[in-house]
Amino acid sequence: MQRLVLSCCTVASLLVAREAAAACPTGVTWPAADWPEALVRGPTADAADDYLFTLTGRDEDRKGIRTDGVVIVHRGRIVYERYARGYARHNRHLAWSVSKSFLNAMVGVGVGRGALTVDDSICDHYDPGPELCDVTVGDLLDWGSGIDWNEGYEDDPYYLSSVIAMLYGIGSGDMAAFVASQGLAETPGTVYRYSSGDSVLLSAVLASALGPGLAGDYPWEFVFDPIGMTSAMFERDLAGTYVGSSYVYATPRDLARFGYLALREGCWAGEQLLPEGWIAASTQPNPSFQVGESYDHFLRDGDAVPGRHWWLNLPVPDLAHERRWPAAPPDTFAGLGHWGQTIFVIPSADLVLVRTADDREAGFDQNRYLELALALAAEDSP
Template structure:
């Protein structure tokens, strides 16, 4: 046996001795293995909810394009609705924000920045906001007077202006020019601008040359992700708020990385402390009673935790659940206590889709002890 192979074997045996569970885990290397769950009434109920017929003229109701369920590192359920297939890189919308957070985690692990660093240190266009820290942006707590109104309020929406009109040539600069409304870190306000400022800051952290391929070299390639497409603006800044595309199977790799605390096989790809930060609720968040079921913000991820007197958002789902969520029903859910990862792509326009309803049905179908 060659020396290099012997060395790898010795390292593997040493790992198994130190961390026995690592040798029993299943990893999608090179691809996911399949262990299909048996059909049952609960699975029928899940499909009736997720894949109900919808009138695509009125666009009322739920339209699921992909539903993928991973348990114990294996695919136990997978279904697509045309034109989406297992090989389709689907637009993730704001799931892109959590992909950026994972990419930043690699830079954090390499010592490229600290959460308390001034954001302007890495993106000088923020010089007018000297108190704004990287950690504030990660919590959507910049304090900028941002309006995330989407297509329902196009005249006042900051994000519509950034993505489609006067800000689209340099999205980070557009966000940096927004006036300061409250002190950074004192208020949560969901902001695609904050996420694109982070994307511009990443360039300053890793340097121009590395930035061009950084999501791939630091994250996607080590995970075996081959389908990723990430659009950039005219300045070459990745549109971290909105424009990453990926197959459901590849997005699930991000979920598995997060579920296993940043570890990929024998490599600690992201620091466990970074994952802990992602899953820590923003301390000053106050639940809006007008938005029942709204998840709690963490570090560019969404959490299912009770906070400041408010109940957990998804009442039928374990408290340790967290998610990357996007416009019109895109979602990557991770439930560590049940070893579940769920990827759901869709095109929901009327607000009838419910995270809690889908996940309750997933648990009933695939985690028998939770069936009701």
């Protein structure tokens, strides 16, 4: 099946510009034990306070905008930071599906070390049963495994939800085995279907590829320790698999370190932690999504375009898909998690935004949030 050519000028120009800058940058600010600060004061910061931290519903009812913390980093310095609802800068927060973007980075390091490739069959490293041997590592990164999966949350009947069964029910003991047991619904690599199951299976594949010497410690060796994420935690299931779909915890300041790693194309303080081009390749429309019927069947209304465990702000005219955040530049990409967890990265503005929250209903306007952050950055004079 042929893949679509997506917004050729937009995608190609972004990739050329970013690949040209793939070498570790010099002359930029890197956080040491803590972030340098250059807090912006004034009407724009006040407007951000009002929008992000004005409770619009009763807290005990879990209604309205329920921000727990926001950290905005411009040119390597914190220009805005605030917390609420009992949180402070030292409190870890569950990242929910932002964890998937962390998993992308960990797979990237594994690829860079030669432990696996994106073209490997998952059966080269993990035994899911012969039915799944046509699934590649890249298919899992694309959420394109073809595995029969229902990513249903609170709004769907719990007994129909594959992800609830995996995280809390019969699949919770060995989550990767549970995912593999669901079998195939489509040919691998031909249909995009957002799936926490793909992410957990990918985590098991990565651990198996790394072998027992690294399987227990790779999140710290690959990502957390090199970038100074001293608050980071990563839960495992009873089988020992890191729950790469959901269960990274960290402070907003440490989540911003990860966003800064992505902003700097996988570099940290002069060291190339991720393979050159990994972030650029992960933040273009993923191959499984580019098959036209993927959109028709499984892309939910209002979603951003999927990269490889990141979300993109690129338009896809061939699929009648507009930019998700029109206030932000098209090179914006994000890690997105349940109930309002976000890491936004805007390379052209040298900007990273972290928000932790408990948004239990629709209402938070991410586009307005990005508009305010870009205004703050504009006021942060060189």
